[in-house]
Amino acid sequence: MTTLIIGAGLVGAQVAKILADRGERPLVMDARPQRDVLERIVDASAIDLFEGDVLKPLSIAAALTRAKVDAIVHTAANPLLTLGAQRNPYAAIELNIMGLANVMESARIHGIGRVVVSSSSVLNRYQSGGEDGADLSKEEAVPRPHTFYAATKQAVESIGLNYARSFGIAFAALRYCPVAGPWSGPGGGGPSGIFRAMLEAAVDGREAVIPGTAMEWVYSKDAAMATVQALQAPDLGRGVFNITMGRIYRPEELAAELQRAFPGVRTRIEAQPEGSTWSGGDWKPADLARAAKHLGYVPQYPMARLLEDYAQWYRALRGR
C-alpha cells in the first residue's frame, strides 16, 4: 500500500509519521516542503518527500509515477486558514476548490480508489440562515457559510462526494476542529498558533495567554489517526466526519487544565479582537457518532494527555 500525502504541515506530517511507523513509505508532496521542521515529527528517511504543487496537475501526475499509489490524502492549506481566506479570498478559493478538483481528476484518470481530504468544523459553526428549515421548495432551506474558508470547505465536501458518486472513488472529508499540536514552522490556522504560543509559554515559565472564547480542539495526532482510519475503513457511509476531542473548552476550563499540567503557571485570558473570525457564539460540540461507527475514531488525547504529550515534544525540541 502506498499513499500520496499532499500537504506536509501540522496534520500531514502526523499522517506521514503514522504511515511510516506502520512500515509504509508514503509519498509526501508539498509546494514548500519544510524538511527541517518535518524531521522533528517524522524520520525523513522513512518517507519520500518532494516538492509539488496541487494546483499543477502535472505535479500530481509526476508524483503518481514515483510508486504505485493506492490512495491520496489531501491536506494542502492556505496560510492561516479562515483568517488567510478573509484576507485573500481568491487564493484560498483557488487552492481549496481547484486543488480538490485536481486531486479528484487525478484519482479518476489514474484509477486511484480512495481520497481522504481535510474539511473543517467551521461548517458546524460559521453558517447562518436556513430559516426555511430544510424545506427545499424555498430559497433559504439550508444555512450558508459566512466565511470564504467555510464556503470553500462546503464546496470541497460537495465536489468530492459527487466524484465519489459518479466515478466510484471512495471519498472521505474529515471536519477537524482547530488543531493543536507539535509543529515548529509556519502552518496551521490562527487558533493553532494561539495554542502553540500558550503551550510554549507555559513550558517556558512565562505567562500563558488563553484565548477568551470557548473552543473545541483536537490534537494533531488524533486528527492524523482519523485520517489513516479513513484510508482503511471498509464502509465510509456518507463520507463526511467530525473529528474533534468531543467537548468544548471554555477559557476558564482551559486555564484549569493548564494549571493541572503546569503547576504554578501564570495564565491570562485574553478576549479575541472585535470581529475576530473565530470568537464568540454558542454552538454544540461536534457529534462524533458517525466517525466512531465508520472509522472507529475515538479521540485518544483528551486535554490533559494532549498537554503532556505536546509539552514533552516541545521540551525535547527546546533542549536541542
Ligand SMILES: NC(=O)c1ccc[n+]([C@@H]2O[C@H](COP(=O)([O-])OP(=O)(O)OC[C@H]3O[C@@H](n4cnc5c(N)ncnc54)[C@H](O)[C@@H]3O)[C@@H](O)[C@H]2O)c1
Ligand atoms: N490547523 C487547523 O486548525 C485546521 C482545522 C480544521 C481543518 N484544517 C484543515 O486541515 C488541513 C491541514 O491543515 P494544517 O493545519 O496541517 O495546515 P498547514 O498550513 O500546517 O499545512 C498545509 C501544507 O500545505 C502546503 N501547501 C500549500 N499550498 C500548497 C499547494 N498548492 N500544493 C501543495 N502543498 C501546498 C503548505 O506548504 C503546508 O505545508 C487543511 O485542509 C486545513 O484547512 C486545519
